[in-house]
Amino acid sequence: MVANEMNANYQSFGDPMGRSDVASNGGDEGFHLPPILLQYWYTALRWRWLMAAIIAGCVVLGVIITLLMAPLYTAKTQIQIDRQQKQITKVEGIEAEGGSQDLEFYATQYTLLKARPLAERVASDLRLYENPSFLEAHGVDQEVLEDNDSGKSEAELRAENRRLVVNILLDSVEISPIRASKLVDINYTSRDPALSTSIANQWATAFIALSIDRQFASTSDARNFLESRLANLRERLEESERQVVLYGSESGIVALDQIRDSNGRAVANRTLTGSSLEQLANSLNQATAARIEAEARARSAGDATSESISSPSLGSLRQQRAAIAAQNAKMLVQFAPEYPAAIELREQLEALDAAIAAETNRIKKARAQEYVEASKRERDLQVQVDRLKQELDTQNQANIQYAIYQREADTNRELYDALLQRYKEIGVAGTVGVNNIAIIEPAIEPNEPSSPNLLINLVVSILLGVGAAAATAFALEQIDEGIREPGQVEALLKLPLLGITPMVEGDPREELADVKSNFYDAYFSIRSSLAFATNHGFPKSIAVISTRPAEGKSSTAMALATVLGRTDRRVLLVDADLRSPSIHGFFDAKNDRGFSNYLAGDDDWSQLVQETNSKNVSIIAAGPVPPSAAELLSGDRLDQFVREGLLKFDHIVIDSPPVLGMTDAPLIARAVEGVVYVVQSAGAAARGIRASVKRLNMANAHIFGVVLTKMGSGSRGYGYGYGYGYGYGYGERYGEEEQVARRA
Structure with a gap:
């Protein structure tokens, strides 16, 4: 029965998909990490309030920016670019033709539509260099250009103004080819709808004019080249004909006529x-x-x-x-x-x-x-x-x-x-002047602004907020090196997982009093795991140790002692945390005398034992705080106490001080049969836990395994009440099934 309970508990917390890779040796195989998507989901749940605040801040910022943005108007002109020119005459041009060059041709045309010479021509045609309203339509203050504090000459200022106008044109125009067609949209955006319409139409007209100019320039270059070649060929032809005549005259060859082939030779x-x-x-x-x-x-x-x-x-x-x-x-x-x-x-x-x-x-x-x-x-x-x-x-x-x-x-x-x-x-x-570009749809003055669009900006803000929130959560998750999931225990610490316990908001004694509670069920599962830790069952003497204070170490010691007592085992719970005692507080006991007195020289430790209201559980309080707890624990009296205590009690559970910063825990771990190491979920960093475990190993301590506590706060995947708890079998209280049957 105990073995079945332990396996069921391991399966509940091993794999979110319900699989269990834990063998029957008490958890030596450990737990596996949940799927990566579940890990992301648990991370989001852990930082949900911070992520929600970041997303809300981005949304508010997006709304504010949208309300403060000036309205922009976009005018669209549609042109058609043909790969083949219209053959007004049967005379071929100088450009090579080829269907395989379509992609290259159209990519070149799209680039030319965003070229600087085209923007300069549009600016010159519309006289935008001397138009202050053009700068105002793009949010540029004219006074900034007129303020000459840099000592530049008039020519330099004019050149700078021209560059500014051209850059504004290139930044404000958008070339959008229509997929699987010869059509291209020329979109221009500014604060002035009339200006946007004028520039969009002029952009298409200037592009056609530049295309024709390039054809003229290319034919002019070709004519110049052919003229030079014709002059050379004319001289060569005259010289070759002169040689024919002279040689014929010298050789006495009088040619009456010539016989030529089909090519005229x-x-x-x-x-x-x-x-x-x-x-x-x-x-x-x-x-x-x-x-x-x-x-x-x-x-x-x-x-x-x-x-x-x-x-x-x-x-x-x-x-x-x-x-x-x-x-x-x-x-x-x-x-x-x-x-x-x-x-x-x-x-x-x-x-x-x-x-x-x-x-x-x-x-x-x-x-x-x-x-x-x-x-x-x-x-x-x-x-x-x-x-x-x-x-x-x-x-x-x-x-x-x-x-x-x-x-x-x-x-x-x-x-x-x-x-x-x-x-x-x-x-x-x-x-x-053959032209392969035609204006299909001239731009008309827009009636409504194209931006800002509140809905789109909200969507963008939400997406940016989600991205920023995810990045922040990921960064915090990387900074926080605490162990959050059961599967991380064996992967990071190389120790078996004995069990996990939930976060308890109230008094843990009240949770232990209810045998149907998740808290009690968790510690009973841990007791079952420890029952397989040795060949004689539950260890005779154990020390409960943690890395740092407030990780649930004392609660674990008290809970294990309570669970053991309910199985008709006589248990002695010893508070060896002489610097910060807490065991007596769980049982409302006195702390005027205790374990420190025995270590200091009081031979009759049985006089220090106090009975509790928990079944079969006795305690020894910590007693007065000694000047040097490490000196007391380093003697032989601790080993003697364990030997003598096991003669009167079935088990001794020692609440040990934390490992980091003190030498008490290794001294106690050496005197007992083994150690139960307590790790708080999302608590101490993994490197600190590994350092503490290393110190215990150096003291030749035997670590039975790890108890992962307070799982409700740091992890949602294995939290109690989230689908993987110990509520199985307790969905209905005792007697409720019979009442339901009678009502039916």
Whole structure:
């Protein structure tokens, strides 16, 4: 039953989520820290009043600042910025185009909208440098600028005034791109709504003008560059063409025309020699054909030649002979051959045959003469062709260098023509003034102020207050090194946690009198934990020690003695805090004689024992305050008292002085079986507790564990009545369950 009680109590205070990592060895495993969010929540609860005061102060300060702020008016102008320019002409600009450069382009435009040159142009266009109302609209006193106590010149004052105006413009303008669009809002804020509207509209107009000016400037630079390049290319082109002409003249190359490819480059030259050779070659071919034809006609003979057949004279002679031959044949039919008329006809035939033969021979001689003439003409043409071929071969060798000069001239001409064309295009593009920025919605004069906004300022004040309060609580939490949570005991002190006790506002004796109270339940759990601290159960003799006074040490000693007495154990509670006694006050006992008397030499300590109204609990008061308590405790009488006391009592509980600043506690801890170390929640610093524990360890004291007291004040996570207390099982008083059943 005791073991079950102890485990249940450990589980209640071990993990806020209801988990328990504590073994059955009495708490050697210790407690774990709660989740980090719960730690923050407990910190906020601990410093809730300070945090509430900080937040309230920030809210009040925000309201005051809001009421004291001058109203500001914001005017908005919306413009559209296109990535591609409007192509008024088909002439391309000088800027490279690329869809992947959109982000870079728009980021550049947003930066240019906040550039100083743009603010200077707006100030110049609206004459804000000489406008006192502009400074008044931004809360700047004009008299401060006019007061020249620094000894600056007028020029320096004007320059300073210009810088001030430009800085005010840049600080008051806000560029707000609309996500996933080409639209940009230009917001300007001042105390004067009309001025805000004027500046917002002028800002957009000036930005468009500056954009066009930059285009003009860029095309002007490009034109200047192209002009210098054109001049150089013109000189190179003239020089290369001069070389072509000179080399052609020196080499005897007379170019009639040039053959060019689709790109306009010269691939071949048609020279005079080549043309002459071409003509003579054609003539030679014709002469050869004529010679072959004449030779063929010359070799043919007889009347079967084409000339004989087609000759009119031969045809006439043949007709006459045929007619006379017909007459002669007719005549021979009637007359004898010797008839004179027949003889005359025969003579005519012979004359005609002779004429035909003579004409045929003439044609044959004409063919022979034609062949001779054709052969001579062919030979002459062949000689001329051979000579021109030699000349053309010589020119072709020289034409290699000529072609090099020609290609260089062609290249220079192409570069010159391309740059000249580009120069003309840029000139046209620059004069057109293409613009890719348009005003979509001009600013209108606002009717209501944009700030201060009380609701927004309150929200901001609350957020700032929460941040400041959280930072303050965190800083105080870091400064305060006290142990607040059960899980910190083992982590910081390397000691097991025996139990925790709640903060008691009234008399702890009254809480102990109620066995159903959380206070009694806590100490009963501690008694159960100590029952497992040794192999023989609850230690025979223990000392209750703390780091400093007022940590609940005496209350713990009294409570442990009371709980032990109720378990039918005879307990002797000894007040060894000789410097500041308190045990007798819990039991309304006397303190005229006590433990100091025994230590000083009174041998009969039993005469010093006083009975109490608590069951089985006897006490020995501290007695008179000695001059040196450490000297009394350093003798052998303390060890003797413990040995003799255990012969008459089952347990001895000694209320020891605090450790820090005194040597009493280590002397007492050495004489008893073990020590119960009391630590107040959010009390002594962890480093002080560790130093005290170290002193006890140096005295070879055995520390059973730590009791964390007054948990209600420093920690909310393990406070009683906050969901993790010892109220389990006592939700209804004894007898109430039966009454509820009867009423039901």
